[in-house]
Amino acid sequence: MGEEGQRKLLQSSAVIVGCGAIGATAAQLLVRAGVGRLRLIDRDFVEPSNLQRQALFDENDAREALPKAVAAERKLRLVNSEIEIDGVVSDVTPGNVEELLVGFDLILDGTDNFETRYLLNDFAVESGQPWIYAAAVGSYGVTFVIRPGMTACLACLLGTPDAGTMLAETCDTVGVLGPIVNLIASLEVAEALKILSGRSEALHRRLLSCDVWSGRMQSIGVTRAANCRACVRTDFTYLQGESQPHITMCGRDSVQIHERRRTLDLEALARSLAAAGIAVTKNDFLLKFGVPPYEMTLFGDGRAILKGSTDPTVARSLYSRYIGA
Numbered sequence: 001m002g003e004e005g006q007r008k009l010l011q012s013s014a015v016i017v018g019c020g021a022i023g024a025t026a027a028q029l030l031v032r033a034g035v036g037r038l039r040l041i042d043r044d045f046v047e048p049s050n051l052q053r054q055a056l057f058d059e060n061d062a063r064e065a066l067p068k069a070v071a072a073e074r075k076l077r078l079v080n081s082e083i084e085i086d087g088v089v090s091d092v093t094p095g096n097v098e099e100l101l102v103g104f105d106l107i108l109d110g111t112d113n114f115e116t117r118y119l120l121n122d123f124a125v126e127s128g129q130p131w132i133y134a135a136a137v138g139s140y141g142v143t144f145v146i147r148p149g150m151t152a153c154l155a156c157l158l159g160t161p162d163a164g165t166m167l168a169e170t171c172d173t174v175g176v177l178g179p180i181v182n183l184i185a186s187l188e189v190a191e192a193l194k195i196l197s198g199r200s201e202a203l204h205r206r207l208l209s210c211d212v213w214s215g216r217m218q219s220i221g222v223t224r225a226a227n228c229r230a231c232v233r234t235d236f237t238y239l240q241g242e243s244q245p246h247i248t249m250c251g252r253d254s255v256q257i258h259e260r261r262r263t264l265d266l267e268a269l270a271r272s273l274a275a276a277g278i279a280v281t282k283n284d285f286l287l288k289f290g291v292p293p294y295e296m297t298l299f300g301d302g303r304a305i306l307k308g309s310t311d312p313t314v315a316r317s318l319y320s321r322y323i324g325a
């Protein structure tokens with residue numbers, strides 16, 4: 001990178017969407033390398049089952065049920081106090097994507113679902129911001145740098161056989177092995193460092209896929225699709241889409257309910273739930289309570305994560321019963 005590259009890196013900014021497995025490892029690598037400004041966005045909180053592959057978190061974070069964006073920001077500040085780190089507890093939706101991502105030199109994928117990836121892709125292509133796709137399931141992972149107008153985009157890519165088909169299996173059914181997370185995050189950040197240090201000519205421009213179980217590694221050249229919905233026809237379906245009120249989370253039996261433009265008074269809710277005889281645990285960012293066999297976690301921005309069901313109807317009904325319609 002050289003001295004000049006290091007200086008450029010220090011003046012650069014990046015945003016990571018999703019700070020679980022790949023996102024947290026990528027964040028740590030970027031912070032240690034000396035990126036100037038880093039924003040971490042995550043909608044979820046730390047649980048014991050995350051610790052097997054999410055390298056930035058520990059048992060204390062899980063016990064306190066800290067939001068991943070908050071826990072990550074705290075850890076990363078201890079690693080490098082000289083850069084600007086900003087953890088945001090939020091779900092990226094069509095309604096807030098611009099506000100959260102605009103102005104960053106690079107967007108990195110740390111998400112666990114294709115709904116959000118397509119949204120990132122539409123936003124990046126429309127705004128001309130580069131972003132890096134990265135995903136892992138089981139022992140397999142894939143990553144590719146998307147530079148709008150110069151390379152294929154995610155919509156081009158997923159029309160291409162071999163590029164993402166194996167990712168149709170979800171973390172819910174097969175889980176994710178720790179080593180593939182670290183490998184994919186490393187490959188993602190290597191490209192990020194080239195972009196952020198002003199060395200884009202060094203990008204390898206290949207789609208890399210790896211399977212740490214079989215040992216199969218592939219480097220594939222990808223071309224733009226002649227009739228791509230996003231980067232050719234500029235049909236930004238996901239950007240225009242209404243935010244999805246219900247999203248099934250990855251990796252466990254739960255559903256997220258996203259109430260737009262609603263803030264919850266967690267203090268008041270905790271009091272009224274406790275008055276109704278419901279056991280409540282609360283930290284500065286969220287409130288958790290059990291309604292056996294379910295567990296509900298509420299965030300100040302109106303979101304709720306219901307554990308114990310993937311049925312949106314059950315989630316919606318519990319949300320209106322305890323929080324209000």
Ligand SMILES: [Zn+2]
Pocket residue numbers: 152153154155156157224225228229230231232
């Ligand atoms: Zn495209």
